Amino acid sequence: MGIWDFxxxxxxxxxxxxxxxxxxxxxxxxxxxxxxxxTEDLKIEVVGDKAVITGNVADQSVLEKAIVAVGNxxxxxxxxxxxxxxxxxxxxxxxxxxxxxxxxxxAEVYGNGAKYEIIFEANxxxxxxxxxxxxxxxxxxxxxx
Numbered sequence: 538m539g540i541w542d543f544x545x546x547x548x549x550x551x552x553x554x555x556x557x558x559x560x561x562x563x564x565x566x567x568x569x570x571x572x573x574x575x576t577e578d579l580k581i582e583v584v585g586d587k588a589v590i591t592g593n594v595a596d597q598s599v600l601e602k603a604i605v606a607v608g609n610x611x612x613x614x615x616x617x618x619x620x621x622x623x624x625x626x627x628x629x630x631x632x633x634x635x636x637x638x639x640x641x642x643x644a645e646v647y648g649n650g651a652k653y654e655i656i657f658e659a660n661x662x663x664x665x666x667x668x669x670x671x672x673x674x675x676x677x678x679x680x681x682x
Contacts (some may be wrong), residue, residue: 539615539617539618539627539628540587540615540616540617540618541604541608541615541618541628541630541675542598542614542615543556543608543609543613543614543615543616543675544614544632544673544674544675545557545570545586545611545612545613545614546611546673547608547609547611547671547672547673548608548609548610548611548613548673548674548679549568549609549611550610550611551564551565551568551576551610551611551665552564552565552611557659558612559583559586559587559588559612559613560583560611561583561584561615562581562582562583562588563585565581565588565607565610566579566580566581567615568606568607568610569581569603569606569607570607572602572662572663574599574602574606574645575594575595575599576592576594576599576603577593577600578592578593578594579591579592579593579603579620580584580592580663581607583609584679586612586613586614586618587609587613587614587615587616587617588605588608588610588613588616589616589619590603590607590616590617590618590619590620591618591619591620592612592621593618593620593621593622594618594619594620594621594622595622595623596622596623596624597622597624597625597626598629598679599622599661599678600618600622600625600628601618601630601659601677601679602660602663602677603618603620603629604616604618604630604677605630605660605663605676605677606663608675609663609674609675626680628677629646629677629678629679630675630676630677630678631646631675631676631678632673632675632676633670633671633672633673633674633675633676634672636671638653638668638670639653639654639656639657639667639668639670640653642656642676643655643656643677646678647681652681653665654667654678655679656676656677656678658661659676659677659678659679660676660677664676665677671675
């Protein structure tokens with residue numbers, strides 16, 4: 538389906554090893570499954586600093602959340618996915634820059650900062666508070682469709 542870029546030096550550290558080292562596939566899978574997104578049938582392989590996700594999920598939002606959850610991990614610079622999803626479409630992501638807020642991102646992508654809660658909810662449970670975003674973090678931007 539695609540390959541997405543992430544900031545290798547930004548994100549949550551999981552497993553043992555250095556910041557430059559990608560985590561083990563089983564550690565990434567355990568972290569992903571801890572979010573209870575419906576990703577039990579996914580498999581993860583780590584090739585260098587790239588995570589490769591394969592399998593099936595129920596819908597587009599689960600796929601996008603899986604990509605974000607895996608990619609926003611220290612040591613991962615790319616996520617490749619061949620995950621099967623009904624009615625698949627190209628995901629939209631935003632990489633947080635210094636000074637960004639969810640309000641500003643919402644104003645940029647939706648033309649209305651007050652819709653920031655849509656972005657916040659689309660990135661839960663990985664986001665726990667609307668003010669807790671950081672430069673380099675990648676967020677999913679849902680279609681208002």
